[in-house]
Amino acid sequence: MSGKIYLYPVWVRLWHGLNAILIILLILSGVSMQYTDPANPFIRFDIAVKMHNISGIILSVNYIVFILGTFMTPNGKYYKIAMKGLTQRLIKQFTYYTFGIFKHEKPPFPISKDSKFNPLQQFTYVGAMFVLVPIVIITGWALLYPELVLTKIMGGSGLKFNDFIHVIIGFFVSFFMFVHIYFCTIGATFISNFRSMVTGFHESH
Amino acid sequence: MIFQSTRMTWNIRVRFSLAFCILLMSAFAITAQNKPKEETKKFNENCLKCHGQSKYKYVNPESGAEVTKRMYLETIINRNEFYDSNHKTFKCTDCHSEDYDTFPHPGRLRMEAKYACIDCHGGDEAYAKFKFEQIETEFQASVHSTKHSDDFNCWMCHNPHTYKINARSEEKIKDIVAYDNAICLNCHADITKYQMLTDKVNPNILKTHAWLPNQALHFKNVRCIECHARTNDSILVAHNIQPKAKAVHRCVECHSTNSILMASLYKYKVQEGRSKAGFYNGVIMNEGYVIGANRNYYLGLISLIMFGCVITGILIHGSLRIIKRKK
Numbered sequence: 001m002s003g004k005i006y007l008y009p010v011w012v013r014l015w016h017g018l019n020a021i022l023i024i025l026l027i028l029s030g031v032s033m034q035y036t037d038p039a040n041p042f043i044r045f046d047i048a049v050k051m052h053n054i055s056g057i058i059l060s061v062n063y064i065v066f067i068l069g070t071f072m073t074p075n076g077k078y079y080k081i082a083m084k085g086l087t088q089r090l091i092k093q094f095t096y097y098t099f100g101i102f103k104h105e106k107p108p109f110p111i112s113k114d115s116k117f118n119p120l121q122q123f124t125y126v127g128a129m130f131v132l133v134p135i136v137i138i139t140g141w142a143l144l145y146p147e148l149v150l151t152k153i154m155g156g157s158g159l160k161f162n163d164f165i166h167v168i169i170g171f172f173v174s175f176f177m178f179v180h181i182y183f184c185t186i187g188a189t190f191i192s193n194f195r196s197m198v199t200g201f202h203e204s205h
Numbered sequence: 206m207i208f209q210s211t212r213m214t215w216n217i218r219v220r221f222s223l224a225f226c227i228l229l230m231s232a233f234a235i236t237a238q239n240k241p242k243e244e245t246k247k248f249n250e251n252c253l254k255c256h257g258q259s260k261y262k263y264v265n266p267e268s269g270a271e272v273t274k275r276m277y278l279e280t281i282i283n284r285n286e287f288y289d290s291n292h293k294t295f296k297c298t299d300c301h302s303e304d305y306d307t308f309p310h311p312g313r314l315r316m317e318a319k320y321a322c323i324d325c326h327g328g329d330e331a332y333a334k335f336k337f338e339q340i341e342t343e344f345q346a347s348v349h350s351t352k353h354s355d356d357f358n359c360w361m362c363h364n365p366h367t368y369k370i371n372a373r374s375e376e377k378i379k380d381i382v383a384y385d386n387a388i389c390l391n392c393h394a395d396i397t398k399y400q401m402l403t404d405k406v407n408p409n410i411l412k413t414h415a416w417l418p419n420q421a422l423h424f425k426n427v428r429c430i431e432c433h434a435r436t437n438d439s440i441l442v443a444h445n446i447q448p449k450a451k452a453v454h455r456c457v458e459c460h461s462t463n464s465i466l467m468a469s470l471y472k473y474k475v476q477e478g479r480s481k482a483g484f485y486n487g488v489i490m491n492e493g494y495v496i497g498a499n500r501n502y503y504l505g506l507i508s509l510i511m512f513g514c515v516i517t518g519i520l521i522h523g524s525l526r527i528i529k530r531k532k
């Protein structure tokens with residue numbers, strides 16, 4: 001099987017581009033605030049706060065676009081995880097990435113119109129988009145409106161707890177992004193997956 | 206204060222010196238007990254029967270009828286607050302003239318000179334830790350004192366009938382902040398009190414601080430003096446309020462690991478918190494989360510390690526792919 005399949009509709013590409021830019025801005029400003037240093041700030045604190053808040057708000061809107069798109073267009077089917085045999089499939093894909101790939105074996109789950117993600121991709125995308133990102137968005141809004149947060153959680157400060165979760169999950173999202181970008185280099189060529197995200201067409205081996 | 210003592214008449218001076226000696230002696234007796242004596246309380250009822258609530262009664266000597274009148278808010282003294290204050294062991298007449306026991310109060314008492322804090326606390330070993338002399342000097346250099354000379358005195362902020370030390374004794378920073386900020390807002394959010402001292406129109410505090418995001422949160426968590434007073438390492442509460450142009454404007458002054466907050470109130474409280482929790486700024490963390498200022502050391506370390514693992518993993522995998530690529 002060779003040639004091109006149209007896998008990434010226009011809205012996915014637009015959503016994804018905006019999402020990537022915003023997440024990068026959020027990570028930069030977030031890290032700058034967390035590790036701020038008055039003598040040589042990476043990004044001046046107040047600018048970082050504004051940058052972070054505005055990007056976060058746009059990201060929330062963009063996230064709604066993603067949710068609507070996922071549930072209202074056929075693209076949603078790629079995100080339905082079949083529980084049966086999930087562990088086996090994850091292990092299979094994992095062994096492929098750790099051993100098979102170096103022996104130039106064929107990918108165990110080739111990309112097709114019916115399944116555009118391999119099991120690991122699907123798992124991490126669902127994890128990122130339906131667990132991590134929503135948590136960061138909700139805790140982020142709670143930081144904008146601290147009065148809405150439970151002030152006491154198990155005897156501790158609710159705001160502190162909230163902030164803690166925001167920072168930790170934020171870190172996970174950054175980890176996701178690095179791993180994600182790296183795995184996108186595993187394609188027909190080093191950059192073919194990135195080209196796909198621009199043209200919409202997946203290039204197979 | 207010097208201004209006031211020079212205005213005192215000779216007569217008052219003698220009385221003052223006497224009272225001062227008695228006070229000093231009783232102070233030692235008091236520190237042993239530090240509770241208002243029952244007889245003092247009973248004595249104070251002579252005043253509080255009128256000044257303790259919003260109405261008072263007296264017998265009109267001409268008609269013989271009992272008259273009920275309204276006590277104005279400013280002259281009401283709350284018993285609970287008074288007996289909880291620093292000066293709870295005092296009789297009213299320790300600070301006020303004994304002649305107040307007659308009603309109507311003699312008109313000349315209006316001119317009664319009031320003691321200043323330093324009159325009693327100056328040079329007293331028992332209060333050395335508060336550093337009254339240094340506070341006095343700081344206060345004299347503050348905008349309040351330089352612009353209003355002796356119209357503005359210590360009592361303006363330290364209500365004689367309710368003032369209670371907080372920063373030194375309270376556990377929760379939020380409560381200290383609330384107490385201290387109420388002192389400033391007493392004038393800066395109350396036009397009638399403010400205009401007792403100036404004809405200026407009181408600038409709206411909310412508007413002048415609109416540049417501060419989450420203003421309500423900040424006012425609940427930071428003391429006004431944190432931004433407005435010059436920090437002084439040797440006294441606990443800085444008293445040198447600076448003109449507005451010198452106020453702290455830069456966010457990183459607080460939102461950073463060496464936050465100015467660490468240098469003031471928080472410094473006093475921080476050691477135990479830090480050694481316990483391993484947080485840079487443990488105490489701030491206890492009470493709230495100042496982004497940037499309370500970077501969690503272990504959290505930072507773990508993040509870095511995890512980040513390192515991710516990058517190494519990617520590098521190893523990537524290099525292997527390059528080495529093993531199809532020729």
Ligand code: HEM
Pocket residue numbers: 007008012016019020021023075078121125128129133173177180181184193194195196197
């Ligand atoms: C500069 C940063 C990024 C680059 C270069 C990038 C690149 C790519 C590429 C090439 C694809 C297509 C390959 C595939 O389907 O696996 C893709 C898909 C995807 N990416 Fe990214 N990505 C970035 C950031 C992100 C971030 C931050 C997120 C989420 C938080 C994300 C979530 C996704 C999702 C959910 C898909 C699948 C979209 C679909 O087809 O339904 N990406 N990305």
